[in-house]
Amino acid sequence: MKYQSTRGQVKNIPFKQAVMMGLAEDGGLLLPETIPQLTPGDLDALAMLAYPELAFQVMSYFIEDIPAAKLKDMIDRSYASFTNPDITPVVHKDGLYILELFHGPTLAFKDVALQFLGNLFEYLLAESGEHMNIIGATSGDTGSAAIYGVRGKKNIKIFILHPHKKVSAVQELQMTTVTDANVFNLAIEGTFDDGQQIVKEIFGDLEFKKQHALGAVNSINWARVLAQVVYYFYAWGQVRKQTGADKVYFSVPTGNFGDIFAGYIAKRMGLPIEKLVLATNANNILSRFVNDGDYSTGDVHPTFSPSMDIQNASNLERYLFYLFNENSERLASAMRQFSETGQLSFTDEQIAEINEIFLATSVNNDQTLATIRDFHKATGYVLDPHTATGIKAGKDLSGGEYPVICLATAHPAKFPDAVNQATGKDPERPASLEGLEERERRCETIDASTDTVKSYLAENAL
Numbered sequence: 001m002k003y004q005s006t007r008g009q010v011k012n013i014p015f016k017q018a019v020m021m022g023l024a025e026d027g028g029l030l031l032p033e034t035i036p037q038l039t040p041g042d043l044d045a046l047a048m049l050a051y052p053e054l055a056f057q058v059m060s061y062f063i064e065d066i067p068a069a070k071l072k073d074m075i076d077r078s079y080a081s082f083t084n085p086d087i088t089p090v091v092h093k094d095g096l097y098i099l100e101l102f103h104g105p106t107l108a109f110k111d112v113a114l115q116f117l118g119n120l121f122e123y124l125l126a127e128s129g130e131h132m133n134i135i136g137a138t139s140g141d142t143g144s145a146a147i148y149g150v151r152g153k154k155n156i157k158i159f160i161l162h163p164h165k166k167v168s169a170v171q172e173l174q175m176t177t178v179t180d181a182n183v184f185n186l187a188i189e190g191t192f193d194d195g196q197q198i199v200k201e202i203f204g205d206l207e208f209k210k211q212h213a214l215g216a217v218n219s220i221n222w223a224r225v226l227a228q229v230v231y232y233f234y235a236w237g238q239v240r241k242q243t244g245a246d247k248v249y250f251s252v253p254t255g256n257f258g259d260i261f262a263g264y265i266a267k268r269m270g271l272p273i274e275k276l277v278l279a280t281n282a283n284n285i286l287s288r289f290v291n292d293g294d295y296s297t298g299d300v301h302p303t304f305s306p307s308m309d310i311q312n313a314s315n316l317e318r319y320l321f322y323l324f325n326e327n328s329e330r331l332a333s334a335m336r337q338f339s340e341t342g343q344l345s346f347t348d349e350q351i352a353e354i355n356e357i358f359l360a361t362s363v364n365n366d367q368t369l370a371t372i373r374d375f376h377k378a379t380g381y382v383l384d385p386h387t388a389t390g391i392k393a394g395k396d397l398s399g400g401e402y403p404v405i406c407l408a409t410a411h412p413a414k415f416p417d418a419v420n421q422a423t424g425k426d427p428e429r430p431a432s433l434e435g436l437e438e439r440e441r442r443c444e445t446i447d448a449s450t451d452t453v454k455s456y457l458a459e460n461a462l
């Protein structure tokens with residue numbers, strides 16, 4: 001399997017190179033040159049497998065340049081860190097199937113991809129004799145999942161910028177209590193946007209980037225999408241076993257379009273997904289795209305589901321590539337237009353094509369709390385606010401003909417304030433958060449200045 005850029009200037013590169021490149025060198029996103037097509041017999045065989053074996057089979061369709069035993073070992077180690085024996089169990093509540101993706105070390109679905117990516121980076125760097133300094137800005141979830149993905153790994157250091165005092169208490173503690181020598185938490189005196197801007201400027205200094213072998217872990221890396229394709233197969237297999245139904249709906253709380261795009265790939269591989277339901281919070285650029293063909297950015301509104309407070313869904317470019325019939329010139333010109341005007345619009349014909357696959361709705365703060373409250377009353381099960389948006393969307397849009405699988409993207413204990421407001425009680429804390437407040441911490445507070453961060457990097461990078 002070879003990889004190509006959505007924008008057409010990078011072609012025919014192997015998986016390993018695609019992983020190390022991250023963002024394609026022409027500014028596009030990397031995709032496999034073809035999507036493997038599975039037969040019903042293949043699907044039946046996959047449905048029998050435990051999670052790590054399934055991950056190995058699914059990933060093997062896309063990876064030809066890593067020996068099978070090595071890949072298998074990486075996958076096994078990645079999911080050994082999950083506390084549930086099923087890795088991503090499916091539970092049946094209130095007529096819905098909840099795919100719990102939060103049993104990894106930081107209690108959010110990003111662990112599924114980043115535990116694997118950390119091992120993959122370590123393997124590729126050992127093989128090439130190179131090293132890497134990862135730098136990223138976080139508003140909470142991605143930073144902690146990335147830190148846990150690479151903590152203690154050889155030939156990698158990670159520098160994560162978070163806005164000082166502006167991430168949730170649990171998120172801050174999850175990051176700063178990791179005291180491995182290769183992990184650097186930088187609390188910047190500014191906002192998340194300041195952090196992102198600093199990282200962007202640092203990556204823009206190509207000489208500095210090269211000199212310090214800087215790398216990124218954001219959701220544009222193909223390996224992250226690939227690791228997420230796996231649990232669509234897994235959940236489908238579990239629900240088919242329980243219900244006998246072949247076709248299913250998935251409902252996915254969405255920010256950057258990464259998670260739901262993995263579902264789209266699974267569907268294109270032949271997994272019988274009837275529809276993918278896309279849930280946004282009040283930051284509804286993606287539901288406007290699906291419903292009205294209007295993809296236009298606005299201001300970011302803070303909500304109860306902060307990991308979805310996004311107004312520019314970086315992974316959408318991957319889907320647009322397919323919507324434009326794999327015409328990279330058309331895609332590149334659309335992306336240019338978007339970066340100049342902040343706006344793209346789509347024809348009725350295109351909207352109809354999008355709606356063949358995706359349905360969407362936006363769920364506001366009040367509806368999010370009401371969903372957590374009602375679901376808790378009805379079932380005793382506590383949803384996190386991100387998951388709640390997907391539950392509401394799944395219930396409203398599914399029509400009842402097929403089983404609906406809702407992706408639970410975070411453990412409720414990560415967002416105790418919203419949960420308490422909805423149910424009157426703090427969510428139960430899983431073991432990984434026990435005694436978090438008492439643990440040793442490591443974090444430096446620094447100015448929100450690109451030069452300050454650069455000199456910190458120059459001093460501490462590998």
Ligand SMILES: *Cc1c(COP(=O)(O)O)cnc(C)c1O
Pocket residue numbers: 108109110141142219253254255256257258259260307308386387409410
């Ligand atoms: C990142 C995140 C999302 C959004 O995922 P995308 O891949 O950006 O669509 C949803 N829920 C939680 C808890 C997250 O951390």
